[in-house]
Amino acid sequence: MRRKQIVAMAWENMKLRRLRTSxxxxxxxxxITAIIALASLGEGFRVTVTQRMEEGFELNVLTVIPxxxxxxxxxxxxxxxxxxxxxxxxxxxxxxQVMQIGNVTLYNGEKKVKAFVATAVNFTDFIKVFPDRxxxxxxxxxxxxxxxxxxxGYKVNYPNETETAFAKAGDNVTMSLSKTEQxxxxxxxxxxxxxxxxxxxxxxxxxxxxxxxxxxxxIFIPLETARNIYNTEESDLIFVRVSNxxxxxxxxDSIEDLFPPFRISILVPLTFIxxxxxxIGLVQLxxxxxxSISLLVAGIGIMNIMTVSVMERTREIGIMxxxxxxxxxxxxxxxxxxxxxxxxxxxxxxxxxxxxxxxxSFIVSRFIGGQQQxxxxxxxxxxxxMVYPIFSLWWAVGAILFGIIVCVLFGLYPAxxxxxxxxxxxxxxx
Amino acid sequence: xxAVLETRNVKRAYQMGKVTVSALRGVSLKxxxxxxxxxxxxxxxxxxxxxxxxxxxDRPDEGDLLIDGISLYALNENKLADVRLHKIGxxxxxxxxxxxxxxxRNVELPLTLxxxxxxxxxxxxxxxxxxxxxxxxxxxRPTELSGGEQQRVAMARALINDPKIVLAxxxxxxxxxxxxxxxxxxxxxxxxxxxxxxxxxxxxxxVAENADRILFxxxxxxxxxxxxxxxxxx
Numbered sequence: 001m002r003r004k005q006i007v008a009m010a011w012e013n014m015k016l017r018r019l020r021t022s023x024x025x026x027x028x029x030x031x032i033t034a035i036i037a038l039a040s041l042g043e044g045f046r047v048t049v050t051q052r053m054e055e056g057f058e059l060n061v062l063t064v065i066p067x068x069x070x071x072x073x074x075x076x077x078x079x080x081x082x083x084x085x086x087x088x089x090x091x092x093x094x095x096x097q098v099m100q101i102g103n104v105t106l107y108n109g110e111k112k113v114k115a116f117v118a119t120a121v122n123f124t125d126f127i128k129v130f131p132d133r134x135x136x137x138x139x140x141x142x143x144x145x146x147x148x149x150x151x152x153g154y155k156v157n158y159p160n161e162t163e164t165a166f167a168k169a170g171d172n173v174t175m176s177l178s179k180t181e182q183x184x185x186x187x188x189x190x191x192x193x194x195x196x197x198x199x200x201x202x203x204x205x206x207x208x209x210x211x212x213x214x215x216x217x218x219i220f221i222p223l224e225t226a227r228n229i230y231n232t233e234e235s236d237l238i239f240v241r242v243s244n245x246x247x248x249x250x251x252x253d254s255i256e257d258l259f260p261p262f263r264i265s266i267l268v269p270l271t272f273i274x275x276x277x278x279x280i281g282l283v284q285l286x287x288x289x290x291x292s293i294s295l296l297v298a299g300i301g302i303m304n305i306m307t308v309s310v311m312e313r314t315r316e317i318g319i320m321x322x323x324x325x326x327x328x329x330x331x332x333x334x335x336x337x338x339x340x341x342x343x344x345x346x347x348x349x350x351x352x353x354x355x356x357x358x359x360x361s362f363i364v365s366r367f368i369g370g371q372q373q374x375x376x377x378x379x380x381x382x383x384x385x386m387v388y389p390i391f392s393l394w395w396a397v398g399a400i401l402f403g404i405i406v407c408v409l410f411g412l413y414p415a416x417x418x419x420x421x422x423x424x425x426x427x428x429x430x
Numbered sequence: 431x432x433a434v435l436e437t438r439n440v441k442r443a444y445q446m447g448k449v450t451v452s453a454l455r456g457v458s459l460k461x462x463x464x465x466x467x468x469x470x471x472x473x474x475x476x477x478x479x480x481x482x483x484x485x486x487x488d489r490p491d492e493g494d495l496l497i498d499g500i501s502l503y504a505l506n507e508n509k510l511a512d513v514r515l516h517k518i519g520x521x522x523x524x525x526x527x528x529x530x531x532x533x534x535r536n537v538e539l540p541l542t543l544x545x546x547x548x549x550x551x552x553x554x555x556x557x558x559x560x561x562x563x564x565x566x567x568x569x570x571r572p573t574e575l576s577g578g579e580q581q582r583v584a585m586a587r588a589l590i591n592d593p594k595i596v597l598a599x600x601x602x603x604x605x606x607x608x609x610x611x612x613x614x615x616x617x618x619x620x621x622x623x624x625x626x627x628x629x630x631x632x633x634x635x636x637v638a639e640n641a642d643r644i645l646f647x648x649x650x651x652x653x654x655x656x657x658x659x660x661x662x663x664x
């Protein structure tokens with residue numbers, strides 16, 4: 001039979017039973033809407049989270065930390081030759097070690113500020129590792145060879161967002177730090193406080209990025225100075241910058257090979273992000289599957305209504321068969337109606353779904369925004385959590401196709417029933 | 431003359447609840463090309479069953495059936511549908527037009543099924559409606575047509591694929607005498623002008639007597655035959 005005529009007849013039939021067609025289509029629309037809304041919100045959520053993580057992590061930077069989650073934290077310390085070995089690995093641009101000094105207080109005349117941690121770094125290499133993050137508000141990196149300089153992070157310089165800065169570039173500040181001192185013989189140790197004076201070489205700009213390496217809360221002193229104070233050749237962490245994040249996992253393996261087993265751990269941002277991405281992907285799939293159930297329910301509705309329709313049109317089917325319609329033609333006629341409902345449902349459902357997802361994202365972001373206001377984790381400078389739904393052509397096409405497939409699958413039974421009707425009986429049917 | 435339709439000892443029985451009803455008990459008949467044959471019988475004689483079997487809508491339990499030399503008994507459902515489409519035209523007592531299609535679309539339907547291009551099929555359907563005298567009614571739907579007009583549309587539909595044989599089941603049964611007479615005359619005219627073969631099943635002797643040949647069907651058997659007035663033409 002001519003395809004155009006089949007479609008025309010199917011359309012006529014649908015128009016004739018307008019209410020029935022509308023309601024059946026509505027059920028498909030609801031199913032597609034649910035799928036699209038959840039999928040696009042999920043996609044938006046995934047992208048937002050991934051973006052935030054990429055902001056928070058430097059994808060190019062691997063962090064080597066002592067100890068291992070499998071074998072317990074060791075007191076592994078790093079030495080210069082290990083850093084040099086890491087630098088030799090193919091794909092490593094630069095590796096630099098840092099020392100972290102806890103419990104530090106800074107004094108500038110009357111002003112006093114407590115920093116969580118002072119980080120002792122080799123400024124030249126450290127800036128090479130974090131070129132984008134280490135940007136100065138005033139001043140600059142310490143001059144080569146000066147060992148009495150300090151660089152102060154934004155939040156240390158402006159604690160509680162106060163107007164006045166703790167220190168300006170060029171100020172002399174006093175750092176009070178604690179160190180342990182041997183008394184008599186081991187294991188007798190005591191804590192002593194020591195004061196050291198530093199010249200402020202520069203203050204850092206506000207970054208406000210989330211993540212491990214938000215330097216807003218950090219202060220930096222030269223590594224050599226810290227080593228002198230603590231009389232050590234060792235360090236706590238190694239930052240490794242790789243030329244391409246794609247190599248980071250291979251390079252991490254090479255770094256691990258340089259150390260005895262389970263003595264170090266390496267934080268590979270890419271792996272982490274990939275894991276999170278994978279998990280969110282699973283959640284997204286799960287939500288979409290739940291939404292798909294509503295489409296299946298719509299499918300049952302289609303099956304139900306088409307069965308009724310076949311009964312009502314028994315005589316018509318008999319006539320068609322008597323004048324020479326093949327079973328396949330009858331089957332096609334009914335499946336065409338199911339397909340049209342699927343297409344119609346998809347075409348309406350996809351935009352409705354995106355509309356709904358924008359509405360949901362608006363409501364959710366307001367809700368979360370309000371909730372997080374007083375939270376410890378919500379730094380005031382980070383922007384409100386906002387998840388924008390993402391339009392994906394593939395999701396749209398997929399949802400429409402899925403809708404059509406469901407309609408056709410559930411329409412298959414009644415359509416087959418129609419096709420198999422005995423023409424003689426169908427003609428007698430009143 | 432060659433036989434366009436031939437049955438050999440066709441039997442057909444139905445299961446009505448627990449009772450088996452033998453509708454056809456061995457029907458053998460031959461219809462020649464361009465012949466107008468009436469099958470006359472009272473209700474319950476097996477007329478409709480015979481017509482359904484002749485038209486390939488129903489399969490006989492036994493016996494063979496040849497249409498234009500093709501044995502229908504051996505055909506699968508698709509081939510049978512093709513035979514109905516190309517070799518046979520049906521006219522029913524209750525017209526059996528598709529209610530939502532216009533007269534033109536109803537007539538065109540068999541061409542649509544045969545995948546004839548739209549332009550050509552519409553042209554042909556118009557011609558056919560002209561032929562049955564409904565050239566001015568082509569856009570009407572069946573509900574907007576009188577019984578006689580509907581039966582003419584049905585006739586046009588039966589003829590559109592240029593079938594070997596037109597099978598009519600009580601074509602006047604649902605019409606008043608005047609309109610019924612017109613339909614019979616239309617069939618006669620088509621038979622005479624186009625040489626169209628007709629097999630008309632009826633219980634009405636006044637319809638049957640217009641045929642070339644009348645076969646009497648009773649209790650599922652052909653009980654005899656005689657020449658009708660239409661026979662004078664041949």
